[in-house]
Amino acid sequence: MTAEEQLESREAVSLDELETLLRIPSISALPEHREDVHRAAEWVADRLQVAGMEGARVLPTGGHPVVYAEWQHRPERPTVLIYGHVDVQPVDPIDLWDSPPFEPEVRDDRIYARGASDMKGNLLESILAVEALLRTEGSLPVNLKFLIEAQEEIGSPQLPEFVAVNKALLACDLVVSADGGQWSEEQPLLTLGLRGLAGLQIDVYGPASDLHSGIYGGMVANPIHALAHILDSMHDLDGRITVDGFYDDVLPLSDEERAAVAQVPFDAAEYTKSVGVEQLAGEAGYSPLERVWVRPTLEANGIWGGFQGEGSKTVLPSEAHAKITCRLVPDQDPARILEAIAAHVERHTPTGIRAETLPLPGSGTPYVIPHDHWGNRAAAEVLAELYGVQPYLTRSGGTVPVCAIFQSELNAYTVSFGFGLDDEQFHAPNEFLRLRSFRRGQIAWVRLLRRLGQEAVPQ
Numbered sequence: 001m002t003a004e005e006q007l008e009s010r011e012a013v014s015l016d017e018l019e020t021l022l023r024i025p026s027i028s029a030l031p032e033h034r035e036d037v038h039r040a041a042e043w044v045a046d047r048l049q050v051a052g053m054e055g056a057r058v059l060p061t062g063g064h065p066v067v068y069a070e071w072q073h074r075p076e077r078p079t080v081l082i083y084g085h086v087d088v089q090p091v092d093p094i095d096l097w098d099s100p101p102f103e104p105e106v107r108d109d110r111i112y113a114r115g116a117s118d119m120k121g122n123l124l125e126s127i128l129a130v131e132a133l134l135r136t137e138g139s140l141p142v143n144l145k146f147l148i149e150a151q152e153e154i155g156s157p158q159l160p161e162f163v164a165v166n167k168a169l170l171a172c173d174l175v176v177s178a179d180g181g182q183w184s185e186e187q188p189l190l191t192l193g194l195r196g197l198a199g200l201q202i203d204v205y206g207p208a209s210d211l212h213s214g215i216y217g218g219m220v221a222n223p224i225h226a227l228a229h230i231l232d233s234m235h236d237l238d239g240r241i242t243v244d245g246f247y248d249d250v251l252p253l254s255d256e257e258r259a260a261v262a263q264v265p266f267d268a269a270e271y272t273k274s275v276g277v278e279q280l281a282g283e284a285g286y287s288p289l290e291r292v293w294v295r296p297t298l299e300a301n302g303i304w305g306g307f308q309g310e311g312s313k314t315v316l317p318s319e320a321h322a323k324i325t326c327r328l329v330p331d332q333d334p335a336r337i338l339e340a341i342a343a344h345v346e347r348h349t350p351t352g353i354r355a356e357t358l359p360l361p362g363s364g365t366p367y368v369i370p371h372d373h374w375g376n377r378a379a380a381e382v383l384a385e386l387y388g389v390q391p392y393l394t395r396s397g398g399t400v401p402v403c404a405i406f407q408s409e410l411n412a413y414t415v416s417f418g419f420g421l422d423d424e425q426f427h428a429p430n431e432f433l434r435l436r437s438f439r440r441g442q443i444a445w446v447r448l449l450r451r452l453g454q455e456a457v458p459q
Contacts, residue, residue, distance in 0.1 A: 003132035003446045011439065014128055015111075017047070018438070019104040021086075021120050022113040028064050028087035028154045040086045041065050041150045044123070048146055051131035056146075061158035064151040068169065071130075072143045078455050079143040081172040081412065083402065084123040084179055085152035088115035089427045096429035109435045116433040118426035122178045122418040123148065125438060129445030141453025145172060149402075152179070155362050156402060163409045173458050174375045175406045176448070180418030183392055185436070188383035190376055191416040193294065193395035194403055196328035196366035198337045198359075202230065202345055204305075204320045205354045211316040221352030223320040224305050230355065231300055231322060233348045234341075238284040241298050245340045249331045253294055260371070260393040261289050293395035297327045298341075323360065327397060334363040364401035367414070374458070375415040378451040386444055417448060 007014070026040035027033040041058045048056040048069040056069035064087065072079070091101040091114050099105040104113040111121070126146075133140055147170060149159055163170060183189040206223040207216070236242050253261075266289050272280055282291040291297075305320030307313035326337055342357040349355040369376060371393055383391045403414040419441035425431040 001136055003129070003136045004443055006132040006136050007128060007439075007442045007446070010128075010132075014124070014442070015106075015435070015438075018111065018116075018121060018124050019113075021124060022104040022111070022115055023102055025102045026087050026115070026150065027090050028151050029090055034064075037064050037087055037150045041067050041148070044086050044127075044148050045069070047124075047127055051127050052134035053130065053144070053146060059162075061151070061162045063158040064149070064154075066150065066159070066162060067146065067148040069146045070144065071134075071140055072145075073139060074141070074143050074453070076457065077142045077453055078173040078457055079145065079171065080449070080452055081145045081147055081170060081175045081406075081410075082126050083147050083149075083175050083177045083406075083414070084119055084126070085149045086120065086123065087150045087153045088118070088120070089153050091429070093429065098430055101429075101431070106435070110432045111435060111438075112430060112432045114431055116431050117181075117420040117424035118431070119179045119418065119420065121433040121438050122180070122420060122441060125419065125441035126178045126445050128442050129449065132442070133446060133449060141450045144449075145170065152402070159402060160405050160409075163405050167409055170410055172410060172412050174452070175403075175410070175412050175414040176375070176379075177400075177403070177414050177416050178418050179400070180416035181420040181422065182383075182418075182437075183394070184421065185434070186387065187389060188387045188391035189394045190371075190380055190383070190391045191394055191396055192371055192376070193330070193368035194366065194400050195293075195296070195395075195397055196332060196334055196404070197325060197362060197364040197399040197401075198328060198334035199301075199323065199325035199362065200338055200341060200360055201358045202227065202322045202324065203356045203358065204230070204349075205318065205356075206352065207316070207318050210306075210318050213314040213316045216316050220316060221350060222316055223353060224317055226350045226353040226355070227303065227305065227320040227322055229350060230345055230348050231303070231324075234298055234344065239282050240284070241296070243298070243340050243344045246296070246298070246337065249333065249336070250296060251330045253290070257294070258290070261287065261293060261395075264289060264392045264394055292397040294329055296329050296332060298324060299326070300324050325360070327399070328366050330366045330368045332366060334365065338363075364399040365404035365408070367400070367403040367407065368395075369413045369415065373413055373415075374455055375413060375452070378455070379415050379417055379448060382444055382447045382451055385447065386440060417444070419444065 024040040026037045053069035101114040204223040303322040306317035419437040
């Protein structure tokens with residue numbers, strides 16, 4: 001029996017196992033679910049042990065734990081680290097769910113539950129594939145390690161230190177992340193890059209207390225006006241960021257990279273309609289996908305100050321505030337960007353106003369993997385074989401800090417290899433996973449591990 005036949009013969013059992021895992025409410029953001037998060041980690045460790053991985057165990061981090069396991073019996077082959085997470089998002093608003101979020105329900109070849117697509121289904125696919133290879137072939141094509149965290153949905157606060165302290169334990173030639181997806185049911189993709197993240201709060205202060213706008217207006221500087229001026233000074237009319245030094249470290253796109261982005265279909269009219277705007281905006285000289293994938297941004301996320309209630313209150317407020325975040329691209333450094341913005345705020349603060357900046361938690365370094373990296377080549381071959389078409393080469397506008405952590409601490413690139421789809425309501429009510437994707441993902445992992453086993457140990 002082949003590994004593929006083994007997986008097919010155990011479809012019903014595998015679905016039962018997925019439902020068991022989905023019943024654990026491992027919400028890392030809520031303190032009342034701390035024990036559930038730990039229980040989910042223990043379930044994964046036990047399942048890895050049953051699959052044939054060795055030394056499977058739950059390890060402390062100072063916060064939510066991680067799961068580690070290994071199989072290292074092929075010294076002539078690469079060592080691959082499979083990464084994923086077992087924690088999930090909160091379920092609010094609960095009244096919008098058609099079925100209870102932690103009581104999995106199968107409808108129309110889809111399984112509905114919190115964590116189904118993000119990412120318990122994707123995680124279990126990789127474990128089942130490893131088990132099938134070990135049961136049918138007695139060994140694996142590569143040396144293998146698993147690192148499954150339980151804090152990804154809250155920004156992985158303890159993971160950077162854990163990886164840095166455990167470099168020897170986690171040493172590998174390649175990371176493959178199960179936390180990803182494909183373009184559609186018929187079209188695969190490879191994610192080559194992720195933007196970084198840097199954020200800060202601007203606090204603007206004027207008079208010691210709110211003042212009567214009739215008596216003091218025109219004589220005392222208004223913090224809201226000052227804040228509006230500061231924010232407006234950060235962009236020009238062409239959408240370019242005017243903070244000195246902001247673009248200094250941005251790597252220019254090659255003609256080949258721009259051509260790869262251009263090959264990805266994008267219906268501007270449909271997209272405009274879907275987000276409810278009259279027209280798209282952004283930095284001049286770049287396509288919409290380039291703006292969101294490979295160009296940096298600076299966005300105001302929130303602004304407040306003064307009177308917020310109904311009606312009118314003729315007040316000159318004493319303070320105003322804003323939160324901004326920047327999505328960064330290679331080789332921008334979050335710390336340098338925050339320093340540049342703080343200096344910009346200082347230069348553009350009007351007379352009579354005091355402004356302060358405070359960095360926000362959750363920064364992340366940009367990440368990019370060469371399109372011709374041996375891990376990407378292997379994944380592309382497997383995806384093309386499964387789908388019958390070549391994968392799109394894409395990037396993501398979002399941030400996944402762990403990829404940059406693995407690159408800096410382990411000197412290993414990360415290949416994204418997940419099978420969720422964008423419409424599967426992850427982070428929202430009625431999250432689901434297509435069971436077709438669940439089955440196809442297991443086969444894909446078997447073939448990827450075999451293909452990676454054809455590579456020599458990188459020198």
